[in-house]
Amino acid sequence: xxxxxxxxxxxxxSEGTPVLLRCNYSSSYxxxxxxxxxxxxxGLQLLLKYTSAATLVKGINGFEAEFKKxxxxxxxxxxxAHMSDAAEYFCVVSDKPGAxxxxxxxxxxxxxxx
Amino acid sequence: xxxxxxxxxxxVTQFGKPVTLSCSQTLNHNVMYWYQQKSSQAPKLLFxxxxxxxxxxxxTPDNFQSRRPNTSFCFLDxxxxxxxxxxxxxxxxxxxxxxxxGINIQYFGAxxxxxxx
Numbered sequence: 120x121x122x123x124x125x126x127x128x129x130x131x132x133s134e135g136t137p138v139l140l141r142c143n144y145s146s147s148y149x150x151x152x153x154x155x156x157x158x159x160x161x162g163l164q165l166l167l168k169y170t171s172a173a174t175l176v177k178g179i180n181g182f183e184a185e186f187k188k189x190x191x192x193x194x195x196x197x198x199x200a201h202m203s204d205a206a207e208y209f210c211v212v213s214d215k216p217g218a219x220x221x222x223x224x225x226x227x228x229x230x231x232x233x
Numbered sequence: 234x235x236x237x238x239x240x241x242x243x244x245v246t247q248f249g250k251p252v253t254l255s256c257s258q259t260l261n262h263n264v265m266y267w268y269q270q271k272s273s274q275a276p277k278l279l280f281x282x283x284x285x286x287x288x289x290x291x292x293t294p295d296n297f298q299s300r301r302p303n304t305s306f307c308f309l310d311x312x313x314x315x316x317x318x319x320x321x322x323x324x325x326x327x328x329x330x331x332x333x334x335g336i337n338i339q340y341f342g343a344x345x346x347x348x349x350x
Contacts, residue, residue: 151337162239162323163276163341209275213337221339223275 123212125224133232138182138197140227142210145191152193153211153221154184163209169193180204205231236260237342239324245348246314254309254345256324264330265307266339267299268323276323282307283330311347319349 126141144150152169167178174186180203184195193210210224238257246252256265264283268276280289282301296318298310311318325339 153338155341160321160344160346162237162343163325165338165340168338221276221278225275226273 123210123222123224125208125210125227127227128225129228129230131230131232132200134202135199138195138200138204138229140195140208140210140229142184142193142195142224143191144193144210144212146212151213152184152186153213154178154182154193154195155209155211157207157209157226159206166195166208200229200231202231202233205229237324237326237340239322239342239345241345242343243346243348245350246311247350248316249313252311252314252347254311254322254324254347256307256309256342257305258307258324258326258340259305260326260328260340261304262326262328262340263304264327265301266325266327267297267307267309268325270321270323270344272320279309314347314349316349319347321346 122145124143130140132138154166155163156166157163166182167176167184169176169186177183182195182197184193186193207226207228209226212222236259240255244252264281266281267279269279270276278290279293279297280299296312300308309322321344323344324342327337327339329337
């Protein structure tokens with residue numbers, strides 16, 4: 120069975136400081152992993168995706184995530200937060216071939232303090 | 234350039250009055266999905282079309298129906314909206330079903346926020 124756990128429902132950081140949004144997953148297969156961002160009243164935008172080629176994945180807007188199989192984690196990081204990063208972030212797993220569900224975490228709301 | 238377009242962005246309907254939400258795509262993708270996202274919750278898949286093949290999730294209420302007249306368009310019909318159906322409805326597309334290995338990305342529209350009065 121597959122599942123996604125986002126450990127923090129809300130993260131607050133000061134502008135210019137590092138961002139860490141945590142995600143753990145469980146999967147019976149080799150998963151595909153994604154981070155999506157959702158700004159208020161907007162749809163979901165793909166930040167980055169994991170393929171088996173590289174464990175450190177770079178995405179848009181300076182975000183990156185590292186796939187750690189031993190820890191079943193896929194944490195999202197950014198060295199320096201910007202005000203425009205304030206949004207809801209979803210960690211997503213898709214693992215079963217032929218299935219079409221994306222399994223979403225419950226989301227982490229990122230607040231950036233000026 | 235918008236690739237998955239949802240209209241309208243905001244929809245207000247009355248309790249019990251049928252409503253249709255629209256989604257179109259310029260990606261020529263085979264698969265189209267409808268998700269329901271309630272406030273402060275993760276999106277929940279309602280159903281998807283693989284080409285013309287309709288696939289309903291087991292827990293999707295009968296009140297929700299969908300049509301896909303051609304590759305580019307997909308509609309979500311709510312036959313008798315209740316107050317509990319107020320939500321953001323997200324349309325997404327993917328090139329194909331995921332067959333394992335590699336990546337099958339879903340591309341999302343901006344969503345339609347439905348209010349039920």
